[in-house]
Each structure stands twice: as structure tokens, then as C-alpha cells.
Amino acid sequence: MLLSFRVANHRSIRQEQQLNLHPVYDDDRPPGTGWEAVPVAGVFGANASGKTNLLDALEYMARMVVSSHRDAEPDGGILRHPFLLDDDAKGEPSWYVADLLLDEVRYTYGFAVDDDRVIEEWLDSYPMNKKRELFSREGDSVKPGASQDTRELGLVESITEPNVLFLSLAARSRQRDFRPVYDWFARRLQFRRTNEARMPYRLSAMRALEDADRHPEIMDLLRAADLGIEGCGMERVVLDEENLRRQYGGRRIPSRLLRELEDEGPREGVRPWVGHRGRNGVVQMDLHDESAGTQALLEQAPRFLAVLRRGGTFVVDEIDASLHSLLTARLIKLFQNPETNPHRAQLLFTTHDPSLLGRRDGDDILKRDQVWFVEKGEFGETSLYSLTDFKPRKDENRERRYLGGSYGGIPFIDESFTEALLRRGGGTGQEAETQRQAQVQAAQSRD
Template sequence: MLIDFSVQNYRSFFQRQTLSLKATRITEFQENVFLEDSSQSKLLKVMSVYGANSSGKSNLLRAMGRMKAILFENFQQRSNESISHDPFLLSEKSGEEPTVFEILFATKMHVYRYGFEFNESKFTGEWLFEHKGKEQHPYFIRIEDGIQVFETFLEGNDLEEKTRDNALFLSVVNQFNGPISKEVIDWFNNFNIIDGVGHTDYRAVTFKMLEDDSTKAKLMDFYRGLDLGFNNLFIDKTPFDPSKLPFEIPQEVADQMSVDMQGRMMASLNSIHDVFDDSGVKTREENFHVRTQESSGTNKIIDLSGPIFDTLLDGGTLVIDELDAKLHPHLTIALIRLFQLDETNPKKAQLIFATHNTNILSLGRLRRDQIIFSEKTHQQCTEIYSLVDYKLDKGKVRKDNSFEKDYLLGRYGAVPSISDLSTPN
């Protein structure tokens, strides 16, 4: 489970900002909180991120994805290859400082704090600690001058000199099957960051779950509960036929696909709908090609349902940018409720999402500590803050405040400042 994530000097973030999923002592909606076994901490199942366009909320989620990508892709880099570096650009000092990512998370048995800092040419710092109650036990600490491996991290011995300046020590140790490094890497395997707008990339996960009878049953129960209009889904596999490629694909791309896909199978998803006569009696069934005949919202629900249910079944952490895009507010809330309820989330999975849908603030049964705002300072760097900590003129926000109305009125900040477009220059 994710406990908190910190970012510094990345895109719109300059000063260190931390997203915490630790539950505060407020009492509303206790079904949104679970007790994490390893740390005995109360954590939140769901976290929402609000903010104006260009406020940095997507950059917060992108930072999580960038940390994971660096960890998984880093060991494949050559010794002279630069590290993809995207620092804050609107400060004279930011170019002199490294980008920093740090994450605190719990596995089934342990609580780890792992982080690293880097510039374009090398990693200037890296560390791994285990948290035991209020104590922290280091496994290794890396600075520019070298790597110190502690006696509790025997799997890292003699690998310091094998670690390039542009390589992560944890990735190197994992190549030698160290048990601690493997446990950390395995946690990141269940930490997934996806885009709610360009959702077709996750279609394969849904297809895989629909091909398994047990997981298909869970998906179909969910779809039927949303009243999407179809009775069933099935995958139709046929030999690859270049004549069926979309006409808008450039010819050179189609030619290359014809070579690459020769002898392979193509899979398409189809939905089954009832056909009725004039008196409302069902007469037969009709097959729809999901991608071309179902709505864009239905396509998104189907595409995202794979990663969502995969996360629920494994007890991982799922991060979705623009969760509400193309979806009716009630459908968005239905997705959120999957993570809030113990019946559908018995393994304590977590959902973090960015959204503009303010209906969730009034209908989504969110606690004040589950609502995060992102806002730019006058120096154009992003800061994030929780509604539970926000102070109004009369004190902190109460649980009976109208969150949606007050947010739209700008009482919590994190909304665009739009000039009156009807006023002539």
C-alpha cells in the first residue's frame, strides 16, 4: 500500500511536495479507511486531486509514473547514455539542483522508504530504509562519492563498483535476485499509473481478464450494474487481414504491419444486445463491434475495467489521470465506490485520481483528507494541500460544509482565475 509520495524539482514542482495517504483523525466515512498490517497505520483507500488546468495535478501523477519508469528501464541504459531529466525551469536555481522522487510504502511484511535524486548525467543520491515503528533502519545510502551498504543488506555487497553513475543501485542488486530488492520491485509491479484519456493502451489487460471465466464473471457483473445496454461480451479472434486495417493509417505503416503481423491473430471485442419487436418482446440478439458501435464512454469503461479489477484482485495501487473524461458523473462515482467498499475491495487496493468533476465532492462520499488541491504559486511552481488542513476565515473546513459549492466559488483556491471575456480591451 502507498503511504506517501514526494517529488521535488520536476516539471511544475520546484519545492518538495508530499502526497500522503495517511488517514487523519476525522470521523466521517470510516469505510474509506483501512488499517495497514505492517505499519499499523490507518490509510486511505481513495485520494482525489483537484485543480485548475495547468495547476500541476497531472504532473503529480506523472511524477509517480516517471519514478517507476526510471526504476524499471534504468538497468538497460548504456554507460554513456543520459537520464531523462525534466526539472522545473522557472527558477534560476532549479538547474543547479537534482530532481528528487521518494516513496513510502508497505508490503505484506515490511514498510520501506525508497528514493533517489538525479540530474541528466547521473544519480546523485539513492537510499532504502525499512521503517519499524518509529525507527528507521538503513539498507543502503548513496551519495555522489559512493554507496554505503549496511550489514542488513548483504545482497548489495560487492555490487557498489558494478553500479554505473547513471544506474540505480537497487536495479543492479535486483538483477542478482536479492530478496529485499525483489520485494521492493514487486511492490512497484502493482503500482500502476494510467491515463484516463488515452485509455486504449490498457485494452489488453481487459481482454486477458475477459478470457478467464472467473475474472470475466466479475467484469460482467460490474458492466450489468452500470446498465451499459449489452448482455455479454466476447472476443473474436481471426487471422490478420491487412485489408481490414483502418483507412486512415499511412500506407507505409500499413505495409510494415502487414509484414510484422503475418501469420498472427487479430482480436476484436464484441457486445451482445437484445433485439425487440414492436410489442417489446425479445426476438433475437445482435452483435456490436465494441470499438466502432459502442459509445466512447462505454469503450473507456471497458478499457479501464481491466486495470481496475486487476488492482482490486491484487491489492495494488492504481493512479488514473482524468478519471472522469467521457464518463457520466454517476459512472465515475461507481468506479470510485469499487475501492471504497470492503465487499468489492477486500484486499485493500488504493485508487488515486485527478479530476475536474465537482459532483464527486458532493456525491462521492469523500472524507476531507481524501480531497487534495493543486495550485500554482506566484512563482509558477505547484503546491498541493489537503481540504482537511485548509483554513477558512472562520477556521477549518467542517464536514458539513458544501464542498462542491464552496470549491466552485473559489473558497478553497485551486480554480482558474478567468477574466470577464465580455469586457472589451
């Protein structure tokens, strides 16, 4: 479980910013949970404000932990992404720090790097809430904690290059204290990037249909999405040319499959289908006949549900890129409920969708301490801040206040831009303002 994440000098993040996931309001917690961190956190902000860069920083940290020993060339330096709009930042280190709760023990791990080497690195644990230093590093010098095998870690130190993280290699030693943190970055922290949301869904959607029998919650989610779906699955079919053309839905059939068909003749394969309510009963439709939204849900739902089953932290950039807000709200609700989230899984996402600040079925989609905003300053630096900084009332209409600009984190179009568009006859500025006013009115109507 991620308790907090701090980063400095990474892409548009100049000064240290902290995403603190500790709960703030006890009356927003589901009764009897005692979760040490919020299960959901949504980051809102205008385009190019730095939302993605915050998630990119966490992914960069994970990539360094898992593969710095494989990726680094001797004397090859470190690939990093410092803030580019300040000449001083290029010569300063980039910092990454994560506070974790793993098997009821808190850990703090962090490192600082420049273009050439690891400047600092450290790992502390807090069994029984007492600090225990596991190791600390300054440059090439590593100091093992009092509880560690000095000889064993000395061997690890001797093979650690200046541009490689000590944790990446120490986790492979016989010292078990390092494995929980390494394993969290390697296995329990997962990312869905923006470009993945726009990729073709076919293969992953087919896997979802294959898993539908073993994981009935996939079907439950499809039914709850009110897509008119009554069933789904796979059936065995003879893969002749006609069935291949049906499966590929008018798209070009790979020449390899056509050659195999010509050389070996028809063979047995599978046909994915989705059953819809019809006037005369359930009608089985081919997967390629489904809407992009249905295919997106089939592609994404198994990943959300897998995290809920196993635990871990799922990081999603632009969660609303391919899912309707009602579906997104339902997926969020699964993480909020201890019955559907027994392993304290977490969902961290960015979004442009202000409706997620509203309510569904009488409950807040996001609690007050689960909402974060990013803004860019005059010189391009990203600032991250929490809704809790505004001390919001539990019953206030947060969607309306956000659209009205009370919290910041929304795009600002000055009058000169609007007037320039109007002079050119486009009317785009007025249309944008009209659309914003319509969103505010819609939020007011939901109050």
C-alpha cells in the same frame, strides 16, 4: 500500499510537495478496516496547474527504479525534468521519496539526481516499527546497512554507474531485503496515461468481453452502469469478407487480412458482441456499434478490477476523460468498500469533475482526507495541498464550496480577459461565468 510521496524540482514542482495518504478522520473509514492509507485520492485543479506533473513525477521515479540500469549510457548523464522558470533550479537536484507499506513492513526509499549523476540514494525499512538502514549512498560511495552482506553489495557497487540507481541492481543480488520495494515499483504500481484514454478501444474492449465469463464482475459493472446491457461475450464465426467488414464497422480492413483471405480462404474466428434489452428480448450488437462511452468502460473496467483482485496502486490521469461521472463514482466506490477491495488496493487520480466532491446514494464519493488540490503560483510553481487543511465539516457541501472558490484550485479568469472577449463580440467570458454559476446552483440543489 503507498503511504506518501514527496517530490521537488520536477517540471512545474519547484519546492518539495508531499502527497500524504495517511488517514486523518477515523469516522470516515469503513468499519473494521484499519487501513494504514486511504484507498482513494483525487487531485483537483485547473488546467496547467500541475496535476499531471505530480503523477508524472511518481512515474519518473518508477521508471528510474525499474530501468535506469538498462537505459543509462556510460557517462551519458541522466534525463530529468527540472523546474525551468528559475535559473537556480536547473543546477539543483531533483528529489523523489516514497513511503510504502509492503507485507506489513514500512519502507522509505528516495533518491536525488542532477543532469549528470545520482547525488544521493537511500533505503530504510521499519520492521517492528524500528528503523533499519538497508543502504545509503552519496555519489559513488554506497554504505550497506548493518544487516546486509557487505561483500555482496560491494560487488553491486562496483558495477553501478554514476547515472544508475543502486536499487536497480541490488534488487538482483541475493539480498532479499531490496526486492519488495523494487517489485512494488515494477509490478504493483500501474499507470493509465491521458493519451491512453483517447486511444481506440477495440482490442482492449475485445479482451474484456473474452474475460467476461471468467470475471463476472465485468458484467456486473456493465449492468450497474445502466447502459441497457444484459449480456456480452464472443462467438465463433466464419471470417469471410462479409464478417470482416462487419467487425471493422466500415473502417479499412488491414491488407494483410485480405491477402490471407484471398490465399487461404475463409477461416474460423471470433465475433465480440454486446446484448442489449430490446422490445422483443436481448439483441446482440457488434462491438463497433457500441457508443464510445461503452467501449471506454469495456477498455478500462478490466484494469480497475484487476487491481482490486491483486492489490497494488493504480494511477489514472484525468479519470473523467472518457467516463461519465456516475461510472467514475461507481468505480471509486469499489475501492472504498473492503468487500470489493480485500487486498487494500489504491486508486490515485486527477480530475476536473467537481461532482466527485459530492455524494451518491447518501455517501460521500470521496472522503475528506481523500481530496487534494493543486494551484500554480505567480512564478509558475505548483503547490499541492489537502482538503483537510480547511478542517471541513463532515456534512458540508464540498462540491458547492469548491465551485465557489473556497478551496482554490479552480481557474481564474480576470475581468480584463472577459471584457476583451466581450468587446470582440464573442460573449465567451459571460458564457463561462454563466456555466460556472449553473454548476454552483446544481451543487446547491444536491445539498
